Amino acid sequence: MTETSPAPASPPGGRKLILVTGAGRSGTSTIAGTLHYLGMHVPLPVLKPNESNPRGFFESTWPLWFHRRLMDRAGIEQIDGRPEALALMHEAVTDETRAELLEWLTGVAEEADQIVVKDPRSSWVPQLWVDTSRKLGIDIGFVTMLRHPAEVVGSRSTHYGKRGEQLGAWNFAVMNLAGWVNQTIMAERQTRGYARAYVRYEDLLGDWRREMAKVQVATGVVLNHSLEAGVHHDVDDFIEPGLRRHALRFEDLDLPAALTEIAESLWEAGGLLAANGGRSAEADAMFDAAAEQYADLFRASAAIAKDETQARVRETKQRADEEFKQVLQRRVRAARAKGREQAAREFRARSLRGRVGRAFGRFRAKE
Numbered sequence: 001m002t003e004t005s006p007a008p009a010s011p012p013g014g015r016k017l018i019l020v021t022g023a024g025r026s027g028t029s030t031i032a033g034t035l036h037y038l039g040m041h042v043p044l045p046v047l048k049p050n051e052s053n054p055r056g057f058f059e060s061t062w063p064l065w066f067h068r069r070l071m072d073r074a075g076i077e078q079i080d081g082r083p084e085a086l087a088l089m090h091e092a093v094t095d096e097t098r099a100e101l102l103e104w105l106t107g108v109a110e111e112a113d114q115i116v117v118k119d120p121r122s123s124w125v126p127q128l129w130v131d132t133s134r135k136l137g138i139d140i141g142f143v144t145m146l147r148h149p150a151e152v153v154g155s156r157s158t159h160y161g162k163r164g165e166q167l168g169a170w171n172f173a174v175m176n177l178a179g180w181v182n183q184t185i186m187a188e189r190q191t192r193g194y195a196r197a198y199v200r201y202e203d204l205l206g207d208w209r210r211e212m213a214k215v216q217v218a219t220g221v222v223l224n225h226s227l228e229a230g231v232h233h234d235v236d237d238f239i240e241p242g243l244r245r246h247a248l249r250f251e252d253l254d255l256p257a258a259l260t261e262i263a264e265s266l267w268e269a270g271g272l273l274a275a276n277g278g279r280s281a282e283a284d285a286m287f288d289a290a291a292e293q294y295a296d297l298f299r300a301s302a303a304i305a306k307d308e309t310q311a312r313v314r315e316t317k318q319r320a321d322e323e324f325k326q327v328l329q330r331r332v333r334a335a336r337a338k339g340r341e342q343a344a345r346e347f348r349a350r351s352l353r354g355r356v357g358r359a360f361g362r363f364r365a366k367e
Contacts, residue, residue: 015109015138016221019129020118021187022145023180024078025155027201030239031145032058032118034208035215037234039224041112055238059118062104067121070097078121079156079179083295086186089124101132109136114221123187130194141195141219142278144187146270147202149180149263150248153255170254177259178298184266185291188273195219196278198270205241218277258297265290 018040020032036042036058047057047064071078074092076085108115115138122129126142133140153176157169167175197218204211209227212235216223225233250260269286273279302309 015113015136016115016219017105017129017133017138017140018114018116018143018219018221019122019126019140020116020143020145021123021126021191022120023123023147023152023183024120025152026120026147027145027199027204028118028120029053029055029057029059030201030204031143031199032116033238034204034212034235035116035143035221037238038212040114040116040221041108042116042118043108043111057118058116063117063119063122066100066104067119067124070125071121076124077179079176079183081175081178081182081298083182083298085182086124093125093128098128098132101128102135105132105136105138109138120183123183123190126187126190126194139195139220141221142191142197143215143219144191144196144198144270144273145204146198146200146267146274148249148267149177149184150250150253151201152180153177153253154248173253174255174259177255177263181259181263181266181290181294184270185287185294188270188287189291192284196273198274198278200271200274203274205239208235208239214274214277262290262294262297265293 018035020028020035022028032042033056042058043060043062045061047059047061049056070089070092074085074088076082076088117129130140153173156176157173195218197215199211199215209229212223213227215221216227225231225235250264253260265286269280269283269290272283272286276283
């Protein structure tokens with residue numbers, strides 16, 4: 001996708017916005033790119049491809065920075081395992097925030113009638129997008145990407161390795177899995193009852209026509225292809241099975257069993273939604289049960305880790321105090337040295353004035 005990509009022709013029906021949700025590294029770029037090639041408009045400018053995503057992100061930069069500002073205000077991370085993170089994010093939404101999104105989406109809606117916005121951070125505030133779209137008379141639907149959480153953890157460990165080195169590989173993996181669980185729970189809860197489709201990453205790579213037909217039925221989007229087998233399309237050149245570079249399961253990772261069990265149940269429940277057009281009473285019950293289990297696990301883990309957390313806080317404070325003390329001592333020494341130097345200059349100046357005065361006095365005496 002280039003910065004000069006033209007907006008697609010207007011569909012025969014009403015205006016439609018598809019919000020692509022799901023955890024990062026779960027195939028959100030692939031589904032957004034597929035929708036783009038099938039005729040939906042990705043607002044420009046977009047993130048440029050890089051080594052971690054050479055085929056492109058299909059991610060508009062305005063929503064990215066919009067969500068980042070919201071997250072900074074709320075004090076949460078993109079992958080945040082705290083159950084209360086969702087409430088913090090909602091508290092950060094203001095009238096000014098709503099006006100910002102309304103202004104941007106108004107402009108985008110003038111460019112095309114079918115729009116796709118992809119940003120994993122949008123999983124925190126889908127209702128904000130629903131409310132804004134309704135004000136503009138735009139129908140909104142959600143496409144949530146599913147990838148096995150072990151693969152997501154493996155992919156994040158590969159592509160965000162520097163942070164993993166800072167935290168420790170095991171800690172980083174556990175943190176990422178907890179974030180995946182929390183984000184998956186709250187994204188499902190907030191989109192329940194709306195037009196939505198769940199797509200498994202491996203299914204999209206295996207048969208994109210079949211999966212996009214499901215998306216079309218569930219969300220009502222109009223695509224520029226009949227999805228008929230054997231009829232070549234640009235998506236055939238865009239998607240290839242080799243995009244799936246991390247085929248892992250929890251047996252390959254050493255992670256806490258209580259957490260992996262919850263993640264597996266969410267993976268199974270998501271599969272039910274993928275198979276049933278985004279609606280399944282059984283899946284709803286499984287998501288609700290997993291949410292309760294995760295909240296209990298998080299609360300217990302926080303209590304167990306309280307002493308460790310407080311010790312780390314004390315250590316951090318002690319280091320900060322020591323660093324501040326050292327900085328202060330250096331400044332005091334510098335000030336004293338500067339004071340001594342200033343005093344020496346003043347002494348030399350007085351001495352010079354005295355010598356000049358005495359010499360002038362002798363000169364006057366000779367006259």
